[in-house]
Each structure stands twice: as C-alpha cells, then as structure tokens.
Amino acid sequence: MYGKLVIAGAVLALQAGFAQAQARDAGFYGGLDLGRSDLHLSGSGTDGALANQGIIGSGSLDRRDTSYGLNLGYRINRTWAVEAAYTRLGEFGYSSSVTSPAADTVQGTYKVNALSLSALGFVPLQSNWSIYGKAGLARTDTTFSAGSATGATAVTGTSGGSNGLLIGAGVMYDINRSLYTRAGWDHYADVGTDATGKGSINTFNIGVGMRF
DSSP: OHHHHHHHHHHHHHHHHHHHHHHHHOEEEEEEEEEEEEEEOOHHHHHHHHHTTTOEEEEEEOOEEEEEEEEEEEEOSSSEEEEEEEEEEEEEEEEEEEEESSSEEEEEEEEEEEEEEEEEEEEEOSTTEEEEEEEEEEEEEEEEEEEESSSOSOOOOEEEEEEEEEEEEEEEEESSSSEEEEEEEEEEEEEOOTTTOOEEEEEEEEEEEEEO
16 A cells, blocks of 8 residues: 555656646747758749740859848747747849840849748757757748849849748757757748749758747
C-alpha cells in the first residue's frame, strides 16, 4: 500500500512539473531576421513581363540580395507555435537588350516583400538547442520597375500580388529564458505574376528574438 502511494505521488509530481514547464514555455515572442535571398526567376521571366507591353528583348537578372524582416509569434508549448512575419525579400536589378519596337536598353528592378502566417513545430534537443520546421501561407507583393536608357521605348513599371506556400526549417538556441537566436531556411513558392514575371525565392537567415 505504501509503495503504491509513493508511486502515485511520484507520477503526480512529474505531471505537475511537466505542466509547469509547458506553462513556462507558453507566451508571446518577437524577433528580427537578416539573411541572403536567392531568386529563382530567369531573365525570360522579366522578358515576358516586357513582352506583355509589346517590347521584345533578351535580358539578365540579378539573383541574390539581402533579406531582412521581423516576426511576432505565440509559443503554445514546447512543441508548437504560430508566427506572423513581414519580410523584405530583396530588390533585384535587371537589364534587357531590346530589339523591338526600337533598339534600346531597358533597365529596372524586381522588388519583393512578403507577409506570412505560419505554424512552427519544435523538437527540443539537449543544452538549450532545438530544431524546427515551418509551414504556412505567404502573401508576396512584387514591383517590377522599368525605364528606357534612350527614351525610345515606351515602358512602364507594373506590380502584382500572389498567395503561395511558405515552408522552412532551422535550428534555435536559447541564450536564456528570455533571449534566443536562430538560423534557418525559408522557401516562398509563389512570387510575382504574369505581369511582373513569376518565380520563387529561398532565404537563408539568422535572427535574434525575445520572449515577452
């Protein structure tokens, strides 16, 4: 009888300790991210955007730029969180050698920003480390600016928005109970429209954050 009482008491203590740990992990957090973006959009994507305006040419497009953003989330427990974020995905330069309607050079930028909402799943490891996976939706807004080098080509900038899948993965380290740092990869599956050129973007970023 005494042994059963000891076992029952130990089980209750473990359950209480687990519940307290879960409660400590729950709460709001916010952070800042800085990284490198990799645009998967060929020069023909911007050439297609120009072709929609009756401009024929062959262009080249920068593929990499700096990304940065901020996020605000709620940690439900040690395993799950929900997170909203704004990310400046990059501003990529391009240049197109135009043959029609006149010989010219058209230059501009392809700029992308994103708002996203994601669910994060964590796997705690030893010594304050954990790994995570991310899945959600992102609203990307793309601005395609264009200008003629000689003024011989009538060209205008366009913009558009699209909704697409956002997935990611990374590693996080808890500096203490309030501060953390993390590094990760994010994939924005749907960027741009037919009017601006369509593609996708990967980001590789590091960040710091604080729990409230």
